[in-house]
Amino acid sequence: MKKALITGINGQDGSYLAEFLLGKGYQVCGTVRRSSTFNRGRLEGIYRNTFDHHVNLNLEYSDMNDSSSLIRVMDAVRPDEIYNLAAQSHVQVSFDTPEYTANVDALGTLRMIEAMRILGLDKTARFYQASTSELFGKVSEVPQNENTPFHPCSPYGVAKLYAYWITKNYREAYGLFGVNGILFNHESPRRGENFVSKKITQSLARIKLGLQDKFKLGNLEAKRDWGYAKEYVESMWLMLQQDKPDDFVVATGETHTVREFVEEACRNLDIPLIWEGQEAEKRGIDQRTGKVILEVDKHYFRPAEVDILQGDSSKARRVLGWQPKVTFKELVKLMVDFDLRKAKNESREILID
Ligand code: NAP
Ligand code: GDD
Numbered sequence: 001m002k003k004a005l006i007t008g009i010n011g012q013d014g015s016y017l018a019e020f021l022l023g024k025g026y027q028v029c030g031t032v033r034r035s036s037t038f039n040r041g042r043l044e045g046i047y048r049n050t051f052d053h054h055v056n057l058n059l060e061y062s063d064m065n066d067s068s069s070l071i072r073v074m075d076a077v078r079p080d081e082i083y084n085l086a087a088q089s090h091v092q093v094s095f096d097t098p099e100y101t102a103n104v105d106a107l108g109t110l111r112m113i114e115a116m117r118i119l120g121l122d123k124t125a126r127f128y129q130a131s132t133s134e135l136f137g138k139v140s141e142v143p144q145n146e147n148t149p150f151h152p153c154s155p156y157g158v159a160k161l162y163a164y165w166i167t168k169n170y171r172e173a174y175g176l177f178g179v180n181g182i183l184f185n186h187e188s189p190r191r192g193e194n195f196v197s198k199k200i201t202q203s204l205a206r207i208k209l210g211l212q213d214k215f216k217l218g219n220l221e222a223k224r225d226w227g228y229a230k231e232y233v234e235s236m237w238l239m240l241q242q243d244k245p246d247d248f249v250v251a252t253g254e255t256h257t258v259r260e261f262v263e264e265a266c267r268n269l270d271i272p273l274i275w276e277g278q279e280a281e282k283r284g285i286d287q288r289t290g291k292v293i294l295e296v297d298k299h300y301f302r303p304a305e306v307d308i309l310q311g312d313s314s315k316a317r318r319v320l321g322w323q324p325k326v327t328f329k330e331l332v333k334l335m336v337d338f339d340l341r342k343a344k345n346e347s348r349e350i351l352i353d
Pocket of ligand 2: 089090091092131132133134183184185186194195196197199216217218219220222223224258300301302305306309
């Protein structure tokens with residue numbers, strides 16, 4: 001039975017990857033960090049009850065800022081495959097916490113692969129690094145592929161650039177089987193609530209049911225290449241099954257603005273949306289009620305923006321045999337449907353202790 005270690009297992013990708021690997025018969029260990037609230041909700045598909053156990057899955061406390069905890073867990077598990085997904089993954093938050101982000105995302109990756117060396121796991125285990133299309137930042141070409149120059153535009157992007165290069169450096173210097181998956185934005189019902197896709201689908205579903213009046217967004221014209229997270233985790237696994245370690249872009253190849261995401265979500269909810277005003281004064285209005293349901297707020301604009309991301313994943317398609325199936329419209333629909341079901345439950349059951 002193969003053993004996998006996933007850092008950040010209770011994140012969006014970590015939870016899908018855990019399900020995927022368990023389905024392949026792996027024994028999985030995931031790292032979680034202590035929090036004042038119990039944040040294992042995304043693992044509910046595996047653990048039906050809060051204090052449940054799964055015969056092939058165990059969780060260990062660890063933190064990317066704490067080398068000793070990483071060494072302890074790696075030594076206890078001695079995994080065949082390591083998926084480093086843990087990160088401070090929010091771009092805007094990285095402008096507010098740049099040092100912390102660098103510590104977790106950049107040095108945390110170094111701590112992981114140095115721990116592999118200390119324990120001799122660099123000879124036996126394979127390492128996946130969660131790299132990102134944010135590396136391309138101020139893009140020099142559209143679409144972006146593995147050879148497009150990097151120009152990160154945030155402390156998050158810069159920290160991830162270090163992680164990208166240190167993984168590559170350990171591959172070249174020590175022969176580590178280390179790969180970078182350069183994944184473009186991928187979303188799902190499990191997406192964190194302060195990322196734009198989830199913020200849109202959750203807010204509009206609640207507005208539809210009368211649980212909320214309006215919500216606020218920043219830059220509506222940024223373009224992203226949005227795919228479905230559940231499909232993207234398979235590419236991570238495929239990268240570690242190759243004969244040679246290499247880096248891969250994983251993307252749909254399509255790009256859409258944030259505004260188009262809002263419009264598609266409204267279509268799904270049968271909200272007749274019209275726009276009024278320009279740029280920072282722009283507002284989205286429900287034509288049926290005449291009410292403002294969306295305002296642009298400068299608070300959500302970033303000090304530097306990545307204007308357009310569109311990936312060329314032909315290498316992943318050719319070498320890994322991976323390709324996305326869920327389209328942009330299907331992705332928006334599955335997120336809207338989920339958030340509508342969730343909002344319906346919320347409207348029935350508001351518990352106050
Ligand atoms: P996510 O939902 O934000 O999950 C991040 C995970 O990292 C969570 O489990 C989080 O734990 C954990 N974490 C954060 N800080 C930590 C620390 N100091 N020590 C240990 N664990 C820590 O992110 P995601 O969307 O699943 O993304 C997974 C990875 O892929 C990230 O590295 C992200 O940067 C990268 N990536 C994501 C995308 C995307 O579009 N989703 C695209 C490219 C790359 P808590 O729950 O305790 O916070
Ligand atoms: N979060 C957020 N909130 N973004 C907003 C908002 C808002 O209210 N309004 C507009 N946006 C715009 C952002 O300015 C950005 O251009 C776009 O929506 C997407 O923002 P996010 O959903 O926060 O994602 P991201 O592209 O910055 O970063 C995600 O994708 C990266 C891969 O390209 C994260 O998952 C990163 O961890 C990942 O590396």
